[in-house]
Amino acid sequence: MTSTDQPPVDEGGRAAGAVTPPVLESATRSVAKATLVPLDVPVSDPGRALAKRGFVRQLGLRPGEVAAAGRLGRVSEDVLEVLSAYETEPGETAPPGAALAGVDVAELRAFGEALTTVRTSAAGARAARVTAAALAGLAANTARSPLGMLNLERLEMAPAGIEWCSGSTTRTTAPRSRSPSCCPARRAP
Structure with a gap:
């Protein structure tokens, strides 16, 4: 047998006549x-109340902030009315998120950007960073459909x-x- 010759093999790729070792x-x-x-499914805007509620909760709205952001004119009055219910003092419980199901995500983003402007001028850089983080979370949670395999x-x-x-x-x-x-x-x- 020369160096180019190969030994015969069976169907499993083993040398012909080789003993199969036992399985341990x-x-x-x-x-x-x-x-x-x-799954890439078109995302419809109504619904997704949990993601929207998480965004509003992360904002930690204080009394007067919704009205101040509304004065910038980027958000509709209906959305401002819904969001004003979530302005709470520290220790108070915010209402459930069912009311946010009908709010458009684009309007929530516009509100978040307006609130960033308000907080930058009034509350300082820390409050603006919290708002920016909430906006990033909203974008991540609403970018794709929650469906998958x-x-x-x-x-x-x-x-x-x-x-x-x-x-x-x-x-x-x-x-x-x-x-x-x-x-x-x-x-x-």
């Missing part, structure tokens, strides 16, 4: 894997026996050795 059941492992694939997989692995030595190693052997030193069955006496 005690060493079998499985890994659970889940992958979320978002969840792919669940289980990967199972089992070693197919232990191979001590194949006999075709390139390790250097001791001068008197006739076989590779990695193979205990073939060590020279």
Whole structure:
């Protein structure tokens, strides 16, 4: 057989006549894997009250801020009326977010930008950063449809026996050795 000749192989890619090692059941492992694939579905504006409520809650509206932002003229009176219910003193509980379901996301963004202007001039840079963070959160939460596919997989692995030595190693052997030193069955006496 020359160096270019390959030994015959069977359907599994193993050398013909090779013995298949036993599967070690005690060493079998499985890994659970889940992958979320978002669907690109057109996003409708009505609804998404939870994301909108999170935005308004993160703003932490104080009494008078909605009216001050409304004076800039970027938001409709209906939206300002809904948002004025969320102006609370520290420790007070804001109303539920159901009223925000009908508010347009673009108007909430416009309100957030107007509030950033108001807070920058009145309350300082920290309050403006809080508003900017809330705007970024609103953009992230409303950019895509909340629908998606969840792919669940289980990967199972089992070693197919232990191979001590194949006999075709390139390790250097001791001068008197006739076989590779990695193979205990073939060590020279």
